[in-house]
Amino acid sequence: MxxxxxxxxxxxxxxxIFGSSVAWWLTQMSGFxxxxxxxxxxxSYQFASTSHTNSCIRQQFTAAINIxxxxxxxxxxxxxxxxxxxxxxxxxxxxxxxxxxYLADTPEFAQTxxxxxxxxxALGAGTRHLSREEIAAAYPFYLLDDILAANHNTDNxxxxxxxxxxxxxxxxxxRNGVEYIHDEVVAMTKSADGTAITGVRxxxxxxxxxxxxxxxxxxxxxxxxxxxxxxxxxxxxKRYTFIFDAANPLDRDLPLTIDPSGVHFRTDGKYYMAxxxxxxxxx
Numbered sequence: 001m002x003x004x005x006x007x008x009x010x011x012x013x014x015x016x017i018f019g020s021s022v023a024w025w026l027t028q029m030s031g032f033x034x035x036x037x038x039x040x041x042x043x044s045y046q047f048a049s050t051s052h053t054n055s056c057i058r059q060q061f062t063a064a065i066n067i068x069x070x071x072x073x074x075x076x077x078x079x080x081x082x083x084x085x086x087x088x089x090x091x092x093x094x095x096x097x098x099x100x101x102y103l104a105d106t107p108e109f110a111q112t113x114x115x116x117x118x119x120x121x122a123l124g125a126g127t128r129h130l131s132r133e134e135i136a137a138a139y140p141f142y143l144l145d146d147i148l149a150a151n152h153n154t155d156n157x158x159x160x161x162x163x164x165x166x167x168x169x170x171x172x173x174x175r176n177g178v179e180y181i182h183d184e185v186v187a188m189t190k191s192a193d194g195t196a197i198t199g200v201r202x203x204x205x206x207x208x209x210x211x212x213x214x215x216x217x218x219x220x221x222x223x224x225x226x227x228x229x230x231x232x233x234x235x236x237x238k239r240y241t242f243i244f245d246a247a248n249p250l251d252r253d254l255p256l257t258i259d260p261s262g263v264h265f266r267t268d269g270k271y272y273m274a275x276x277x278x279x280x281x282x283x
Contacts, residue, residue, distance in 0.1 A: 009034025126155030
């Protein structure tokens with residue numbers, strides 16, 4: 001697909017949820033009237049991380065900036081229609097606050113969770129630090145022989161409909177004038193002194209000039225950065241999520257429970273969802 005213009009103020013490499021979010025937010029910037037081009041190599045998004053995410057959000061971080069970003073994310077989810085201009089076609093997004101339950105199996109890890117809880121509470125998160133007895137009272141079917149403590153927050157932590165959010169980011173960005181094309185950035189052009197990127201070359205053969213490039217290419221971000229002579233600590237790695245039902249379902253929903261081994265699981269409607277990191281984790 002040939003771009004409509006020879007030059008754009010912003011070219012976004014990757015049109016999944018990050019790229020489409022950036023595109024939409026640019027249209028919300030007061031005073032910005034520039035042209036924006038989103039280049040997406042696979043408009044089906046079959047292999048995009050966006051299509052395979054569990055769409056979970058949490059406030060249980062150790063860094064204040066991450067906690068605050070998530071708190072804004074919760075506000076955005078709960079007020080999605082308002083952020084989208086109160087368009088009656090935009091659906092309300094629900095946040096299912098089942099919470100994250102981090103388990104600790106050593107005194108050191110338990111103390112770290114306690115310290116994390118204090119940081120999170122100071123910023124308004126609802127994280128609770130639980131003893132083994134308190135965990136057992138809430139989830140009596142958990143085998144807790146090697147567990148000492150846990151952190152749990154059911155206040156604005158859980159799952160939301162990321163697919164719908166992505167769909168409306170893209171719809172509204174296009175409605176506001178952002179151009180999407182099915183193509184792939186294969187190279188970047190630099191200024192004469194080599195200090196700035198001035199454009200991109202597309203797989204179709206077109207060359208597009210630009211003022212700013214946004215790298216939103218997900219696990220391919222390193223390959224995109226290398227076109228500009230940069231390096232990023234980003235590698236694609238395989239992850240698996242298993243969804244199953246139970247012959248005898250539990251009598252209560254499970255939070256996203258994270259065992260120290262890395263095994264994690266939660267309720268997913270009438271099913272259960274589980275995963276774990278692989279023993280070998282090649283890029």
